[in-house]
Amino acid sequence: MDLGIAGRHAIVAASSTGLGFACARSLANEGVNVTINGRDVDRLRAAVEQLRATALGEISLVVGDITLDDTRAALLQACPEPDIVVTNNGGPPPGRFQDWDRDAWHNAIDSNMLAPLFLIRDALDGMVSRRFGRIVNITSAMVKSPLSPMGLSSAARTGLISVVKGLSRDVAPANVTINNILPERINTNRQLTMATLTAQLKGITVDEAYVEMAQSIAAKRLGLPEEVGDACAYLCSAQAGFISGQSLHLDGGSYHGLF
Secondary structure (H helix, E strand, C coil): CCCCCCCCEEEECCCCCHHHHHHHHHHHCCCCEEEEEECCHHHHHHHHHHHHCCCCCCEEEEECCCCCHHHHHHHHHHCCCCCEEEECCCCCCCCCHHHCCHHHHHHHHHHHHHHHHHHHHHHHHHHHHHCCEEEEEECCHHHCCCCHHHHHHHHHHHHHHHHHHHHHHHHHHHCEEEEEEEECCECCHHHHHHHHHHHHHHCCCHHHHHHHHHHCCCCCCCECHHHHHHHHHHHCCHHHCCCCCCEEEECCCCCCCCC
């Protein structure tokens, strides 16, 4: 299927590795001109080279922390008229509710709620005036199936989804959509961190921790980053103009609820 977005311009935040990189690659392979972002310049340059190997669009980069005003301004300078914005950032580490102080909560909200909202705010008026826009937020399955160790993540990301749900109704008449991807157990470095932590806590091997993770998923396997990337690309497509304000589970069928 031709997604109808070749030649469009996209910003993908926190995209040197993991799910952000997967989304950038899927978009670039559709002919979208993609600006990627990350804090580690060497890792970011390596990501650019990987993307250019298959990309049908142009690839550019902006080094910096997406939570900083200067980084977001640099992204808009590198891509002044984005048709597509994919928000993403590393999630807070798991922990205990009793251990999280004010700084922990502030950092989670800055990274996983406010930074995405500010990037959306800065791009939105242009999308509305050009009468095309696709915004996709990479969040977490924890927003609908919260677990206490992931409280920092679920709190901040649920706040983000709540704000954009209301906003999506305002901009829908201008052919601007806002959707969210809720991944669970996708095989990235984040899952390696979680597997290592599980192995340490339970006294098992990392391989055994991966098996345990897979068994927690209805499909009995971890998801692939490219499955997330391709879902993101579809939500950014011309054909997805009637899909907005939605949160798409990418979890191998694991979510227990109806909505």
